[in-house]
Amino acid sequence: MSERIRIAHLSDTHLGYRALNKADPDTGRNQRSVDVDRAFERTIDDILTRRVDAVIHGGDVFHHARPTWQSMRHFIRQMRRVERAGIPTLVIAGNHDTPRIRTGGSAYSVIELALSDVRFVAEYTDTHETDLFRHLDLHVHAIPHGALTNPDPVLSQVAPDRRNILVCHGMVPGILAPGIHSEPGEQQLTGALLDPAFDYIALGHYHVFTQAAGKAWYSGSTERFGWGDHDANPGYAIVTMGAPGEPVAVEHIEIPARPMINLQPVNGRNLRARDIADAVIAQLTTLGSPHAMTRVELRDVDRATRREAESLLGRETGPLAFSFTLAAERTAFMPGVEQHLGREGVADLHTLFTEFVALRTGEHFNEEFAQLFLERGGRALVDAALAQEAPTPEEDNVG
Helix, strand or coil: CCCCEEEEEECCCCECCCCCCCECCCCCCEHHHHHHHHHHHHHHHHHHHCCCCEEEECCCCECCCCCCHHHHHHHHHHHHHHHHCCCCEEEECCCCCCCCCHHHCCCHHHHHHHCCCEEEECCCCCEEECHHHHHHCEEEEEECHHHHCCCCCCCCCCCCCCEEEEEEECECCCCCCCCCCCCCCCCECCCCCCCCCCCEEEEECCCCCEEEECCEEECCCCCCCCHHHCCCCCEEEEEEECCCCCCCEEEEEECCCCCEEECCCEECCCCCHHHHHHHHHHHHHHHCCCCCEEEECEECCCHHHHHHHHHHHHHHCHHHCCEEEECCCCCCCCCCHHHHCCCCCHHHHHHHHHHHHHHHECCCECHHHHHHHHHHHHHHHHHHHHHHCCCCCCCCCCC
16 A cells, blocks of 8 residues: 555536626636636646646536536546546536436536546446545545435445545535525535545535535635635645545645625715715725625615615726625525525515515514515525526527
């Protein structure tokens, strides 16, 4: 057995993601799609400089279960570089790249024909992989998202006298802050699954590099996707392993990505829309980051003034930031909605829906029904936003 091995653990590359209706000047494609492609390419660039012994992808390679030709082509082109370097690689499917209908088939069934040396685990069963990593004395128990949706729970297992890694895609309870509700289709990872007998547990789904449990780590995403990822530092993890049972060393490797900046909140009490807009523009001017995605929260502003200020800022912030948005008004009725506010249009819908229910609570709805209605309605709005993002043949265009 070799004394030490180094493994690149990446996840949540979300190729095919698009947002903000802006065009890349060189290609004409959606700029955020191009950003995501470049982040993945930079990640592979970096991995190839570090002389790793293996690569593991923890799921959500793609943002959609039916990725575009452009997304698949980019993924194949980058992974062929890893193949040519002779680095054994295993990829599992996450919730975004697993079809909701089991009989629909997986894009990976086609991709694996182009990447014959890469091991894909993307259906509804788990796999114990040893052959691919036999020269490393490494056993990998790969559990894709689909296997976690089966009625019978998956039981994780280690192999004796080997280094053991578990790779799966889901949420460890307690990671999200109180009040943040889960993403549609998300699977919870139980303590029984995260067996401490593994030397390392490679997780995907949560976009912030985090030690989720004793030996379980999220590598984080390679780019940011909406304002729920504001605290993420895009990148991946390098895992250094010794003999079986020895502690592993985990290092986070940051990858350059488009900045995402929350400005200081602006209190608009007794201010005109023009004054509010000027206060925001002053912050953006001082910031001096025209390539950043930016957002500001307006406090104590009535709806009419807010809309007028938003209109002014929409016309005047273009040279000062790549994008600018107003954070949705916070309410007591919709805990956790902020993780989805990066989706265009969802914030206003949540605000209107919350106001609708609040006006009817007491006279038409009792408190218990109102709370349940808000919770389920909020999730339905997020589901609708996800469905609206379903890919089309022109997905990489601006619109």
